[in-house]
Amino acid sequence: MDNLELPKETYKSIYKTMLRIRMVEEKIAELYPEQEMRCPVHLCIGQEAVAAGVCANLSRNDYVMSGHRSHGHYLAKGGDLKAMMAELYGKATGCCQGKGGSMHLVDLSAGFLGATPIVASTIPIAVGVAFGSMMRGQQRVTVIFFGDAAVEEGVFHESINFAVLKRLPVIFVCENNLYSVYSPLSVRQPEGREIVELAKGHGVESYQGDGNDVTQVYKMAEKAIRRARQGGGPTFLEFKTYRWREHCGPYYDNDLGYRTESEFQEWKQRCPIENLKKNLLRDDILCNQDIEDMASELEAEIEDAIIFAKESPFPEEQHLLEHIYAP
Amino acid sequence: MLRKPQEESQIMSRELKYFQAINEAIDLCMTKDATVYIMGLGVPDPKGIFGSTLGLQQKYGSARVMDMPASENAMTGVAIGSALAGMRPIITHQRVDFALLAVEQIVNQAANWHYMFGGQMRIPLVLRMIIGRGWGQGPQHSQNLQAWFAHVPGLKVVMPTTPYDAKGLLVSSIEDNNPVIFIEHRWLYNTIGHVPEEVYRVPLGKARVTRDGNDVTIAATSYMVLEALRAAEMLATDGISAEVIDIRTLRPLDESLILESVGKTGRLIVADTGWKTGGFSAEIVTLVAEEAFSDLKNCPMRVTLPDCPTPTTPALANHYYPRAVHIVATARKMMGLSVDKIVSDMATSVPLDVPDLSFTGPF
Numbered sequence: 142m143d144n145l146e147l148p149k150e151t152y153k154s155i156y157k158t159m160l161r162i163r164m165v166e167e168k169i170a171e172l173y174p175e176q177e178m179r180c181p182v183h184l185c186i187g188q189e190a191v192a193a194g195v196c197a198n199l200s201r202n203d204y205v206m207s208g209h210r211s212h213g214h215y216l217a218k219g220g221d222l223k224a225m226m227a228e229l230y231g232k233a234t235g236c237c238q239g240k241g242g243s244m245h246l247v248d249l250s251a252g253f254l255g256a257t258p259i260v261a262s263t264i265p266i267a268v269g270v271a272f273g274s275m276m277r278g279q280q281r282v283t284v285i286f287f288g289d290a291a292v293e294e295g296v297f298h299e300s301i302n303f304a305v306l307k308r309l310p311v312i313f314v315c316e317n318n319l320y321s322v323y324s325p326l327s328v329r330q331p332e333g334r335e336i337v338e339l340a341k342g343h344g345v346e347s348y349q350g351d352g353n354d355v356t357q358v359y360k361m362a363e364k365a366i367r368r369a370r371q372g373g374g375p376t377f378l379e380f381k382t383y384r385w386r387e388h389c390g391p392y393y394d395n396d397l398g399y400r401t402e403s404e405f406q407e408w409k410q411r412c413p414i415e416n417l418k419k420n421l422l423r424d425d426i427l428c429n430q431d432i433e434d435m436a437s438e439l440e441a442e443i444e445d446a447i448i449f450a451k452e453s454p455f456p457e458e459q460h461l462l463e464h465i466y467a468p
Numbered sequence: 469m470l471r472k473p474q475e476e477s478q479i480m481s482r483e484l485k486y487f488q489a490i491n492e493a494i495d496l497c498m499t500k501d502a503t504v505y506i507m508g509l510g511v512p513d514p515k516g517i518f519g520s521t522l523g524l525q526q527k528y529g530s531a532r533v534m535d536m537p538a539s540e541n542a543m544t545g546v547a548i549g550s551a552l553a554g555m556r557p558i559i560t561h562q563r564v565d566f567a568l569l570a571v572e573q574i575v576n577q578a579a580n581w582h583y584m585f586g587g588q589m590r591i592p593l594v595l596r597m598i599i600g601r602g603w604g605q606g607p608q609h610s611q612n613l614q615a616w617f618a619h620v621p622g623l624k625v626v627m628p629t630t631p632y633d634a635k636g637l638l639v640s641s642i643e644d645n646n647p648v649i650f651i652e653h654r655w656l657y658n659t660i661g662h663v664p665e666e667v668y669r670v671p672l673g674k675a676r677v678t679r680d681g682n683d684v685t686i687a688a689t690s691y692m693v694l695e696a697l698r699a700a701e702m703l704a705t706d707g708i709s710a711e712v713i714d715i716r717t718l719r720p721l722d723e724s725l726i727l728e729s730v731g732k733t734g735r736l737i738v739a740d741t742g743w744k745t746g747g748f749s750a751e752i753v754t755l756v757a758e759e760a761f762s763d764l765k766n767c768p769m770r771v772t773l774p775d776c777p778t779p780t781t782p783a784l785a786n787h788y789y790p791r792a793v794h795i796v797a798t799a800r801k802m803m804g805l806s807v808d809k810i811v812s813d814m815a816t817s818v819p820l821d822v823p824d825l826s827f828t829g830p831f
């Protein structure tokens with residue numbers, strides 16, 4: 142979609158969110174080989190529009206949960222960057238005090254209730270959060286992000302069934318990047334069947350969109366979130382997108398041969414950030430100088446966060462046996 | 469009588485890594501028996517489960533070597549059903565933690581099936597699961613849950629340590645007519661050892677003495693066998709002679725070998741990769757307490773993970789995973805020797821979350 146239909150300020154902030162996610166993850170990729178971040182990282186470079194477009198519609202009180210590839214969701218929901226970087230560095234100042242690492246982000250003050258890396262495992266938990274919010278009479282909406290493999294787990298179907306049954310204020314956001322690790326959809330799901338059709342079968346409002354077009358993502362999420370807030374129940378959104386880097390780690394892995402270079406290049410042409418930038422410049426919403434300023438502001442913020450993470454202390458031995466049971 | 473296993477006296481002609489030994493066992497069984505097939509997330513992908521399934525799809529085709537949907541529970545049921553129909557399935561899970569989704573099928577169905585239908589049907593099913601240690605895998609990617617499976621009658625539980633055993637035990641597991649939980653340790657994947665080319669079997673239910681000794685028995689599982697061997701070396705310098713037993717099969721457990729060894733040494737340390745409370749180490753200690761109490765000169769001790777979830781940060785991982793020094797300290801305490809020096813060795817600022825510097829992943 143080339144038409145910029147949303148308010149200018151919305152675009153500015155969405156653009157910044159996407160750029161921030163991209164720059165943070167590129168920084169992680171750059172520093173990762175130092176082996177100081179001693180945990181697996183799943184980068185979402187190339188997929189930023191889904192996180193940014195959906196979360197731009199949420200307030201701080203709303204909830205977001207995610208899985209193994211959660212940096213973008215955490216940041217888009219307003220998760221603290223310093224605490225995230227410190228977590229990747231295994232530090233006591235990290236968002237889980239080092240106990241979690243990249244695959245276990247959390248920021249309660251931002252409404253990011255947690256991400257864990259067992260495929261589909263946080264889907265029922267997010268449904269339960271929506272259930273609990275509803276029982277408590279809150280107007281909060283819960284968004285759960287997951288990948289295309291998650292819909293193969295039974296728990297996805299069981300959860301969506303319950304959400305429909307109880308008309309829960311939960312939005313299922315499936316980031317369909319065509320692969321689960323190195324396994325294409327073709328070895329996991331029947332050819333020609335769209336994921337969105339699976340959801341429809343459960344009787345949930347379901348839509349499919351271009352996950353690299355942030356305007357589309359924003360508008361679809363806006364409608365779904367409004368509906369949920371008004372008691373209209375859950376919505377399932379499938380966004381097609383593409384992971385640029387390797388499944389896990391900082392590098393590229395097209396050389397492995399599980400996907401073609403041309404497919405990768407095609408998707409790179411559809412970079413959600415570059416494309417939005419072009420249109421923002423075209424419509425004079427931002428000028429080159431604005432974008433440069435934004436980038437250098439972000440760079441400084443990220444540099445700060447890295448310094449904070451690197452200089453923070455590690456947790457001490459006595460923390461090992463702390464937090465096993467809640468007091 | 470404690471005998472050295474035959475393989476050690478053979479000429480060390482051909483060496484393979486642990487993951488290659490696993491690969492070869494699957495390969496040979498698939499050649500031998502057309503009903504053997506393997507599936508799992510990523511089985512035919514370019515990394516081939518850390519190398520252990522590489523090349524198999526090219527050789528046997530995508531009908532017998534296949535990827536699968538991320539549907540662990542359903543696919544375990546599918547495997548059980550296919551076994552009822554005459555196939556011999558192998559399912560591979562990259563981590564034990566992912567297999568937990570299938571616990572319902574494994575425990576309710578696979579383990580009970582033969583018994584609850586009066587012995588009419590059999591489930592020849594191998595469930596490969598990989599465990600690990602360190603390097604940021606954290607709470608949901610490296611849990612050592614062998615005790616759970618070993619608790620269930622009807623399941624067999626195997627934990628090979630050496631490449632030789634990995635192959636021989638996997639062949640036995642594939643040929644066994646029961647569900648077998650086959651637990652591989654990621655830190656053993658690159659270890660090298662003698663592996664004969666032909667099909668051979670290491671029987672399920674047989675432990676192995678990997679080092680002879682007289683003063684203390686160290687019964688260990690999986691990767692902890694290597695730490696136990698290191699500990700035995702260190703103890704030897706102080707004149708303590710440790711016997712190291714590789715448990716190899718947790719269920720059925722080789723009770724007689726353990727009892728025989730404790731009968732000789734009078735002391736028992738169990739070094740397990742799992743947690744302490746309710747862990748498999750407790751089972752071995754109980755066995756000895758029940759069957760050989762009068763042989764004991766000291767109270768048996770356990771070297772295990774502390775009872776807390778797996779932390780991701782290397783700072784806490786360093787205090788989480790037991791090492792040779794912990795076994796040494798335990799043995800010295802038992803022998804009434806000082807542990808002051810050992811305790812200072814336990815503290816470390818070097819990250820201990822990788823097996824050695826050559827290990828840079830993938831994890």
Ligand SMILES: Cc1ncc(C[n+]2csc(CCOP(=O)(O)OP(=O)(O)O)c2C)c(N)n1
Pocket residue numbers: 209210258259260287288289290291318320321322384388509538540562566569
């Ligand atoms: C239950 C379970 N099975 C397998 C895995 C291993 N695993 C980690 S990420 C992943 C890929 C999931 O693919 P998808 O849901 O499409 O997300 P993507 O990585 O593409 O973002 C897999 C299979 C896991 N974490 N949990």
Ligand SMILES: [Mg+2]
Pocket residue numbers: 288289290316317318319320321322
């Ligand atoms: Mg995917």
